[in-house]
Amino acid sequence: MFKHAQLESVKAWLTDPAHGALVRHVRIQRAIRQLILEGALPVGKPLPASRSLASSLGVSRDTVESAYSQLHAEGFIERRVGSGSFVSQRARCLPSRKRQRPAQSEATVQLSRRGEALLHSGGVHNFQSPRPFAPGVAETRRFPLAVWEKLERQVYKEYGTRALEHSEPQGMFALRSAIADYLNLERGAQASADRILILTSSQQALGLCAQVLMDAGDRVLVEDPLYQGTRKAISAAGLQGVPVPVDAHGLQVDGMAQLAPDARALFLTPSHQYPTGATLSLDRRLLAIEWARQQRAWIIEDDYDSEFHYAGRPTACVQGLDSHARTLYIGTFTKSLGAGLRIGYLLLPPQLVAPMTAARTLQDGHNASIAQLTLARFMEDGHFNAHVRVMRSLYAERRDVLADLVQRHLGAFLRPQVPVGGLQMPCHFIQNLAEDAVVRAARGAGIDLLGLGSLYAVPRNDAGLLMGFAALTPAEMREAVLKLEKVLAGLAR
Ligand SMILES: Cc1ncc(COP(=O)(O)O)c(C=O)c1O
Numbered sequence: 001m002f003k004h005a006q007l008e009s010v011k012a013w014l015t016d017p018a019h020g021a022l023v024r025h026v027r028i029q030r031a032i033r034q035l036i037l038e039g040a041l042p043v044g045k046p047l048p049a050s051r052s053l054a055s056s057l058g059v060s061r062d063t064v065e066s067a068y069s070q071l072h073a074e075g076f077i078e079r080r081v082g083s084g085s086f087v088s089q090r091a092r093c094l095p096s097r098k099r100q101r102p103a104q105s106e107a108t109v110q111l112s113r114r115g116e117a118l119l120h121s122g123g124v125h126n127f128q129s130p131r132p133f134a135p136g137v138a139e140t141r142r143f144p145l146a147v148w149e150k151l152e153r154q155v156y157k158e159y160g161t162r163a164l165e166h167s168e169p170q171g172m173f174a175l176r177s178a179i180a181d182y183l184n185l186e187r188g189a190q191a192s193a194d195r196i197l198i199l200t201s202s203q204q205a206l207g208l209c210a211q212v213l214m215d216a217g218d219r220v221l222v223e224d225p226l227y228q229g230t231r232k233a234i235s236a237a238g239l240q241g242v243p244v245p246v247d248a249h250g251l252q253v254d255g256m257a258q259l260a261p262d263a264r265a266l267f268l269t270p271s272h273q274y275p276t277g278a279t280l281s282l283d284r285r286l287l288a289i290e291w292a293r294q295q296r297a298w299i300i301e302d303d304y305d306s307e308f309h310y311a312g313r314p315t316a317c318v319q320g321l322d323s324h325a326r327t328l329y330i331g332t333f334t335k336s337l338g339a340g341l342r343i344g345y346l347l348l349p350p351q352l353v354a355p356m357t358a359a360r361t362l363q364d365g366h367n368a369s370i371a372q373l374t375l376a377r378f379m380e381d382g383h384f385n386a387h388v389r390v391m392r393s394l395y396a397e398r399r400d401v402l403a404d405l406v407q408r409h410l411g412a413f414l415r416p417q418v419p420v421g422g423l424q425m426p427c428h429f430i431q432n433l434a435e436d437a438v439v440r441a442a443r444g445a446g447i448d449l450l451g452l453g454s455l456y457a458v459p460r461n462d463a464g465l466l467m468g469f470a471a472l473t474p475a476e477m478r479e480a481v482l483k484l485e486k487v488l489a490g491l492a493r
Contacts (some may be wrong), residue, residue, distance in 0.1 A: 028064060042087060157384070172373055199367070220239050271314050328346055429464050
């Protein structure tokens with residue numbers, strides 16, 4: 001007593017691999033329930049006798065009986081001895097899925113102003129490895145997985161099922177200690193475990209800073225050019241970013257106070273400005289600290305890739321120079337170990353530990369304990385420093401290979417600017433090429449690039465490409481450079 005289409009839709013449910021995890025009678029029950037909810041089987045409609053439906057579906061009568069019993073128990077059908085099964089009177093009160101479907105004009109969602117701002121920011125799109133030349137992507141194929149596995153097993157052994165309990169909201173003490181030791185030793189920071197807040201990423205840290213320290217409408221100073229993740233975190237919080245130009249010595253700190261005398265914070269990448277690669281000079285660091293003291297403003301120091309400095313040691317971080325506790329230091333393991341690990345952190349002035357931790361717990365509670373505990377051991381046992389050392393020399397070689405390949409094959413179009421650190425190389429156009437068109441055409445050829453000009457708030461004559469080199473072997477880079485040569489030659493014609 002089903003129409004052809006209704007029988008077909010029950011059959012489709014039964015055979016759809018997406019429902020493979022459900023036993024047959026549940027699939028039949030769900031299929032009929034859906035027909036009732038959609039109004040395709042109206043109140044009072046008789047259902048086929050179980051024997052006849054079983055034979056149409058090629059299942060046993062018991063299977064259909066089980067499905068009908070469940071529908072009966074849920075109130076979707078009534079069963080009368082001698083007359084069969086019918087769609088229940090109670091189904092009249094069910095919200096019809098068909099009727100609920102919004103009209104076309106209602107289909108657009110009504111978001112809050114905050115929701116609109118988040119949507120319009122477009123979110124942060126991370127490049128996926130291993131497409132060449134995605135900027136900022138680390139080489140994960142060299143990660144000492146066997147060591148990590150061994151340490152993770154140790155964690156399970158020591159903690160057992162306790163590892164599945166909630167972590168301390170600020171992060172596991174062992175990891176906070178290991179990070180504080182690392183920062184004091186390697187980055188010249190003033191760190192202690194009680195001032196570290198473990199997070200999933202720098203992105204989370206940037207978002208927290210933007211939301212907790214400032215109110216919508218407040219002005220903050222930002223580098224121009226600027227990392228997209230910072231720009232989006234700032235606009236999502238409703239802040240107004242005031243761009244400050246960058247030169248070969250980093251942010252032009254001396255003029256910035258006049259640009260926005262009321263600015264509440266300064267977002268900085270002092271070790272390795274993103275994307276120009278400039279290192280902020282010491283006198284400018286000191287000026288920035290003095291500005292923050294006088295203004296009672298914050299410096300948000302994003303130290304995203306300072307592990308990878310190829311000419312001597314990187315300069316100590318701003319946080320370590322700031323004796324007024326106005327600097328929040330952001331670190332991440334995205335570049336040093338891999339983005340998928342999703343561990344970053346904030347080193348905070350003491351008075352900000354409680355508010356930042358509270359704000360973070362409202363977002364997602366805390367990080368997963370097992371990864372935190374494994375990473376703590378990885379650092380304590382010296383594997384982190386050893387891995388960074390190996391990758392540093394590998395990346396330095398790869399940087400030189402890319403510079404050479406660009407000069408040899410793309411020299412007619414691009415001038416490489418060999419960076420002293422980091423995982424990517426800015427390459428400037430020496431021909432009049434449209435950055436957008438190059439990025440689009442390259443993407444079509446399987447190559448991910450970021451346009452340099454797109455990162456400026458105030459348009460400047462600095463069109464070009466940001467090319468990642470860390471995640472690619474020399475052979476992979478060569479193959480991609482030859483493809484890019486064809487793309488550029490095609491566009492330059
Ligand atoms: C300047 C800057 N900050 C932060 C990050 C990202 O770090 P995370 O993955 O921890 O958000 C990147 C990554 O490209 C970056 O370039």
